[in-house]
Amino acid sequence: xxxxxxxxxxxxxxxxxxxxxxxxxxxxxxxxxxxxxxxxxxxxxxxxxxxxxxxxxxxxxxxxxxxxxxxxxxxxxxxxxxxxxxxxxxxxxxxxxxxxxxxxxxxxxxxxxxxxxxxxxxxxxxxxxxxxxxxxxxxxxxxxxxxxxxxxxxxxxxxxxxxxxxxxxxxxxxxxxxxxxxxxxxxxxxxxxxxxxxxxxxxxxxxxxxxxxxxxxxxxxxxxxxxxxxxxxxxxxxxxxxxxxxxxxxxxxxxxxxxxxxxxxxxxxxxxxxxxxxxxxxxxxxxxxxxxxxxxxxxxxxxxxxxxxxxxxxxxxxxxxxxxxxxxxxxxxxxxxxxxxxxxxxxxxxxxxxxxxx
Amino acid sequence: xxxxxxxxxxxxxxxxxxxxxxxxxxxxxxxxxxxxxxxxxxxxxxxxxxxxxxxxxxxxxxxxxxxxxxxxxxxxxxxxxxxxxxxxxxxxxxxxxxxxxxxxxxxxxxxxxxxxxxxxxxxxxxxxxxxxxxxxxxxxxxxxxxxxxxxxxx
Numbered sequence: 001x002x003x004x005x006x007x008x009x010x011x012x013x014x015x016x017x018x019x020x021x022x023x024x025x026x027x028x029x030x031x032x033x034x035x036x037x038x039x040x041x042x043x044x045x046x047x048x049x050x051x052x053x054x055x056x057x058x059x060x061x062x063x064x065x066x067x068x069x070x071x072x073x074x075x076x077x078x079x080x081x082x083x084x085x086x087x088x089x090x091x092x093x094x095x096x097x098x099x100x101x102x103x104x105x106x107x108x109x110x111x112x113x114x115x116x117x118x119x120x121x122x123x124x125x126x127x128x129x130x131x132x133x134x135x136x137x138x139x140x141x142x143x144x145x146x147x148x149x150x151x152x153x154x155x156x157x158x159x160x161x162x163x164x165x166x167x168x169x170x171x172x173x174x175x176x177x178x179x180x181x182x183x184x185x186x187x188x189x190x191x192x193x194x195x196x197x198x199x200x201x202x203x204x205x206x207x208x209x210x211x212x213x214x215x216x217x218x219x220x221x222x223x224x225x226x227x228x229x230x231x232x233x234x235x236x237x238x239x240x241x242x243x244x245x246x247x248x249x250x251x252x253x254x255x256x257x258x259x260x261x262x263x264x265x266x267x268x269x270x271x272x273x274x275x276x277x278x279x280x281x282x283x284x285x286x287x288x289x290x291x292x293x294x295x296x297x298x299x300x301x302x303x304x305x306x307x308x309x310x311x312x313x314x315x316x317x318x319x320x321x322x323x324x325x326x327x328x329x330x331x332x333x334x335x336x337x338x339x340x341x342x343x344x345x346x347x348x349x350x351x352x353x354x355x356x357x358x
Numbered sequence: 359x360x361x362x363x364x365x366x367x368x369x370x371x372x373x374x375x376x377x378x379x380x381x382x383x384x385x386x387x388x389x390x391x392x393x394x395x396x397x398x399x400x401x402x403x404x405x406x407x408x409x410x411x412x413x414x415x416x417x418x419x420x421x422x423x424x425x426x427x428x429x430x431x432x433x434x435x436x437x438x439x440x441x442x443x444x445x446x447x448x449x450x451x452x453x454x455x456x457x458x459x460x461x462x463x464x465x466x467x468x469x470x471x472x473x474x475x476x477x478x479x480x481x482x483x484x485x486x487x488x489x490x491x492x493x494x495x496x497x498x499x500x501x502x503x504x505x506x507x508x509x510x511x512x
Contacts, residue, residue: 010428013407016385017377018425039425040379043458050457062454065383065479109386112393128393135390146383146479354381 001026006339010039014117014343017353021346025339033334035327041357048317053079053287054153056314063319064355065146066109069102070297071319072151077231078293078306079153083285088278089233091155096233097168097270098141098150099295100263104172105134106298107256107263108179110350111186114253117343118195123185130178133171140167155280165271172264183257187250196250200333200345203247210328214300215259216349219252221245226296237269249348286310297322299350321355370402371441371493374412376432379461380419383479384446388416391489396482403489409435414492417469420448420455421462433469439499441492444471445485447478454478 004025010018018039024032044063048056060075061068073095080087108131115123135145142148142158150158186192202212207220217224218241225241227234242258244251288310294303300322307316326349333345377385391398392405406412409432421429433442444465447453452463465471472495475488 010425011376011409011432016375016389017382018428039422039428040377040419041422041424041460042379042420042455043460044455047455047458059454062381062383062478065381065386068381068383125394128390129395132390132393132395144479145481146387147381352382 003031008342008346012343014113014347015351015353016113017351019346019351019353021334021342023334023339023342028339030334030337030339030342033331035331037327037353037357039357040354044358045317045319048314050313052312053308053314054283056317057152058149060317060319061147061149061151063321063358064352066106066352067102067297067299067302067355068147069098069150070295070302072149073099073232074293074295074302074304075306075317076151076153077295078291078304079287079308081293082287082289082291082306082308083153083283085154085281085283087155088281089275090159090277091279092233093270093274094156094158094160094279095151096237097160097267097274098148098156099232100266100270101134101137101168103298104175104260104263105131105138106350107260108134110256110298110347111182111253114344114347115186115192117347118192120192123182123192127182130175130182133175137168137171140164152280154283155278157280159279160274165274168267169271172267176261176264179257179260186253186257193250195341195344196253197246197248199249199341200337200348201248202329202333206332207247207329210332211325212300212329213322213325214297214350215252215255216300216326216329218242218255219244219348220247224301226294226301231295233270234266236273237266239266249344252348286312299323299352299355300326319355319358321352321358323349323352323356326351327356370404371413371489371496372404372406372411373414373416373489374406374409374432374436375416375418376429378417378419378425378429378449378465379422379455380446380448384418384449387479387482388418388445388485391482391485396486398486398489401486401490401493403486403493409433410437412436413440413496414489415440415442415469416445416489417442417449417465418445420452421465421468422460423462424460426462426468429465429468439496439503441472441496441499442469443473443475443488443492445475445488446480447476450474450476 112127
C-alpha cells in the first residue's frame with residue numbers, strides 16, 4: 001500500500017506549542033512518527049553565562065511558563081547546595097506549598113487541553129474555570145498569575161499571612177468538591193472512555209526501557225516519584241506515589257486526577273506544619289563548584305547541572321527536562337494508532353516543547 | 359462601550375494564535391482569555407485553527423531563525439484585511455531573551471505589528487484590550503480597502 005506523509009504541526013489547533021511530527025500513514029494507521037524540534041530554541045543556557053547568578057533565577061523561570069516555579073526551585077536549590085546555605089524551615093515549606101499549587105494548576109491545564117483534543121469543548125471550559133481559582137491563589141500571594149518569581153537564592157520573596165492561608169484552604173476545599181464532578185466525566189463518561197481506554201498503550205517494560213518519567217511511568221505501573229526522596233519539605237510530609245495499571249491514555253488521566261487530590265492533601269499537611277520564622281537569609285560570597293539538582297515536576301523529573309567558577313556568572317548550566325525524556329515513549333506509542341487518536345496520544349505525554357528546547 | 363460594540367458587531371474578528379518562541383506563559387494566558395472567567399467570545403472573538411479563516415494573528419514569543427518561515431507562511435495565508443497583535447514582552451522586543459544567540463528580536467522585525475501587548479506575562483484583561491484595539495484597526499483597514507480614495511474615516 002502507498003504511504004502518505006502528513007505533517008502534524010508546527011502550528012496545530014490542538015497544541016499551543018510548535019511541535020512538528022511527520023506522520024507516515026498507511027490508510028489512516030500511523031506507521032512511523034518522525035519528530036522535528038527546534039522551533040522554540042532560544043539559547044537560554046548560554047544566556048546564564050552572561051548574567052549574574054542571582055539574575056539567572058528569573059531566566060530559568062522562563063524556561064517554561066507552566067512549571068516555572070519548579071524550574072526556579074531546582075536552580076536555587078542547586079546554587080544553595082554549592083554555597084552550603086541552609087535556608088530557613090519556613091522558606092522550605094512555602095516552596096513546597098507553592099510547588100504543589102503549581103502542580104495542581106498544571107494538571108488542571110492538562111485535563112482541559114485533553115478534553116479539547118477530543119473535541120469536548122464544554123469540559124475544557126469547565127476545567128479551566130477551576131484552574132482560575134488556583135491562579136487566584138498565585139495572584140494573591142505573589143502578585144502575578146503565571147510566572148510568580150517567588151524564589152531567590154537564600155529563601156523565598158513572599159511570605160504567607162494568615163489571610164493567605166485561610167484563602168488557600170478555602171479555595172482547595174471548594175475545588176475538591178468541584179473536581180469530583182469533572183473527574184466523574186473524565187473517568188466514567190462512555191464517550192470519553194472510548195477516546196482514552198486502549199489508546200496509546202505503553203507496557204511497563206517499554207516504559208522502563210525508554211526511560212519514561214512522571215505520570216507516564218506511573219500510568220504504566222512504575223512508582224517513580226522523586227518527591228519520595230524527601231527534598232525540600234517533602235521529608236516531613238506523608239504520601240505515597242500514585243500508580244495505575246491501565247498502561248494507556250486512560251491510566252495517565254487517572255494518575256493526574258489522583259495527583260490533584262494528593263497535592264491538596266500535601267498542601268493541607270504542609271500548612272498544618274508550617275513553622276514560623278524568617279523566610280530568607282542573606283547570601284554572602286560567590287558560588288564555586290558544581291552540583292546536580294533534581295526535583296519532580298508535574299511532567300516528571302527535571303535535572304539541573306550547574307557549574308560555577310567563583311565568579312558572578314555561571315560557567316555552565318544544563319537542563320534536562322521531563323518532556324525530553326518522554327519523547328521516545330511518544331514515538332513508541334504512535335505506530336499502530338489511528339490518525340484521529342494522534343492528538344490524544346501526543347497530549348497524554350503532556351508535551352512541553354519550550355522546556356525541551358529551551 | 360457603544361463604539362466597541364459597533365465595531366465588534368460590524369465584524370466578529372476570528373483569531374489565529376501562533377506560538378513563535380514563547381515560554382508558554384503568554385499562550386496559556388491567551389487561552390485563558392477564551393475560557394469562562396474572561397470569555398472573549400462574548401465580544402465575538404473566536405479562536406480558529408487555520409490562518410485561512412482568520413482576521414487577527416496573535417503572536418506570542420520572539421522570532422528565531424527556525425520559526426521565521428513558519429510565521430511568514432502563516433501570515434501570507436491570511437486574507438486581507440489582517441491585523442497582527444504581539445502578545446508579551448518577548449513578542450514586542452525579545453524580552454529577557456533579547457541577547458540570546460538564537461533570538462532575532464521582536465515580531466516587528468519580520469511582520470508589520472499593529473498592536474503591542476506588553477507584560478511578562480500580560481494579564482488576560484490586557485490581552486482582551488489588545489484584541490479590541492485590533493478589531494478597531496481591522497475595521498479601519500476594511501473601510502480603506504472598500505473605499506481606497508476616501509482614506510480613513512471611522
